[in-house]
Amino acid sequence: MKQPFTSGARASDRPAVDAVSANGRPQAASSDRAILLIDDNPSVTQALAIAFRMAGHALDTAAGPEEAFSRLALRRYDAILLDMNFTAGEASGEEGLACLRRIVAEDAGARVLVITAHSGIRIAVAAMQAGACDFVMKPWRNAELIAKVEAAIARGAAAASMPAGPVPRAPAAIAAPPVRLLGDSAAMQALRDLVRRVGPTAAGVTVTGRPGSGRMLTAQAIHAASPHAQGEPTRVDLRDPAAWDRLDQARGTLILRHPDRLDAVAQARLLDRIPATARCIAIADGSAALSPALRRRLATVEVAVPPLDGRGDDALLLARHFARDAAARFGRQEVRLSMAAEALLATTVWPDEVRGLALAIERAVLLSTDGRIDAAALAPPSVALAPTATATETGFDLSDAERAMIEAALREHRHNVTHAATALGLSRGALYRRMARYGL
Numbered sequence: 001m002k003q004p005f006t007s008g009a010r011a012s013d014r015p016a017v018d019a020v021s022a023n024g025r026p027q028a029a030s031s032d033r034a035i036l037l038i039d040d041n042p043s044v045t046q047a048l049a050i051a052f053r054m055a056g057h058a059l060d061t062a063a064g065p066e067e068a069f070s071r072l073a074l075r076r077y078d079a080i081l082l083d084m085n086f087t088a089g090e091a092s093g094e095e096g097l098a099c100l101r102r103i104v105a106e107d108a109g110a111r112v113l114v115i116t117a118h119s120g121i122r123i124a125v126a127a128m129q130a131g132a133c134d135f136v137m138k139p140w141r142n143a144e145l146i147a148k149v150e151a152a153i154a155r156g157a158a159a160a161s162m163p164a165g166p167v168p169r170a171p172a173a174i175a176a177p178p179v180r181l182l183g184d185s186a187a188m189q190a191l192r193d194l195v196r197r198v199g200p201t202a203a204g205v206t207v208t209g210r211p212g213s214g215r216m217l218t219a220q221a222i223h224a225a226s227p228h229a230q231g232e233p234t235r236v237d238l239r240d241p242a243a244w245d246r247l248d249q250a251r252g253t254l255i256l257r258h259p260d261r262l263d264a265v266a267q268a269r270l271l272d273r274i275p276a277t278a279r280c281i282a283i284a285d286g287s288a289a290l291s292p293a294l295r296r297r298l299a300t301v302e303v304a305v306p307p308l309d310g311r312g313d314d315a316l317l318l319a320r321h322f323a324r325d326a327a328a329r330f331g332r333q334e335v336r337l338s339m340a341a342e343a344l345l346a347t348t349v350w351p352d353e354v355r356g357l358a359l360a361i362e363r364a365v366l367l368s369t370d371g372r373i374d375a376a377a378l379a380p381p382s383v384a385l386a387p388t389a390t391a392t393e394t395g396f397d398l399s400d401a402e403r404a405m406i407e408a409a410l411r412e413h414r415h416n417v418t419h420a421a422t423a424l425g426l427s428r429g430a431l432y433r434r435m436a437r438y439g440l
């Protein structure tokens with residue numbers, strides 16, 4: 001069971017504030033520290049957001065691991081506060097431990113403080129063993145909690161300026177967010193595991209999969225898990241003759257795009273040009289077209305990125321992530337996906353895989369006027385419920401997707417056909433005809 005949050009911080013508990021505004025209210029000092037709180041209890045997140053703001057720190061919140069990894073992919077946080085249970089009735093701490101292990105595996109420098117129940121010593125110990133840097137027990141005093149977070153950040157900054165370890169880190173304030181391969185499907189968990197295993201080795205790795213599925217992101221994740229992580233990888237698109245000159249200067253990681261599209265002579269030339277000390281990560285449609293000699297150099301291990309339609313609910317998870325990202329980049333409020341939009345996402349095969357999905361979501365965020373994305377906003381005009389469109393033309397399975405979208409829209413609008421039709425971008429008559437066709 002989750003412990004109730006005690007916000008009973010006395011005035012003396014409150015951290016000092018730097019300034020007082022004209023209206024006499026305390027004004028938040030601005031540190032450039034960014035902290036992420038992962039907790040599903042809105043009263044905890046709201047109370048702590050105020051307490052941290054008073055102490056001069058920005059606090060972002062995530063209601064659970066999915067949102068947390070999305071936020072962690074968008075920016076680097078100086079510290080992360082992690083509750084250990086997210087499901088009602090769950091008190092084992094296993095959910096928090098799994099989340100902690102993934103955070104630390106993807107970013108060895110992450111400063112994670114876990115929040116445990118007052119009797120949660122066993123969980124606190126397991127968390128420290130798994131890589132947490134401190135723990136806080138419920139109920140806490142805000143000043144104490146903030147002091148612990150500040151101390152963790154200070155220790156992190158000191159560690160970052162120490163001589164480099166095997167996978168050195170750049171100082172948090174200037175570093176880009178760590179590479180995060182998002183997705184909770186078994187296929188994506190297996191991909192992350194493989195990245196973790198091959199990343200630290202010197203083995204040549206070829207990342208294969210469909211264009212737009214995340215091959216470059218996977219190559220970057222392998223590089224990020226390697227001993228060369230601090231340096232920028234040298235990228236060479238082998239289709240561009242002018243780019244070949246970069247091969248000669250390559251140090252550390254060399255990311256080679258499309259070696260499989262070279263003919264046999266060019267593949268032999270490539271093998272001669274790759275510096276002996278370079279760690280190669282190739283990106284290819286498949287490894288079959290590589291000559292045996294090049295395969296030995298570039299594809300000791302093949303890492304296959306799964307197609308998006310084999311990743312279950314990941315399309316939805318990614319859609320929410322891209323919506324969050326787009327809203328931040330375009331200066332829009334965060335948008336919500338309607339049930340019909342979610343139904344569409346669950347059944348659509350995007351022509352350009354994850355990139356196609358990201359594009360559709362970004363467009364929908366930009367064009368949304370009411371903070372939500374409906375199904376009609378997601379399908380490009382040529383595929384949106386168009387009677388002439390076919391599955392082969394668009395990759396969009398009309399029979400399944402259309403029925404699911406219509407059912408979802410009707411459910412969402414409590415069977416008000418006019419409202420459901422508007423949400424779907426159809427006239428009432430067109431919706432009635434489709435309802436009849438699907439027996440709805």
Ligand SMILES: Nc1ncnc2c1ncn2[C@@H]1O[C@H](COP(=O)(O)OP(=O)(O)OP(=O)(O)O)[C@@H](O)[C@H]1O
Pocket residue numbers: 180181182183209210211212213214215216217218283354355358
């Ligand atoms: N699992 C994922 N989590 C988060 N973002 C993802 C994921 N997979 C792909 N993306 C994003 O989708 C876009 C396309 O991915 P990426 O560039 O890695 O594809 P690719 O397979 O290398 O495509 P191409 O070879 O055609 O350039 C990028 O913006 C990438 O960050």
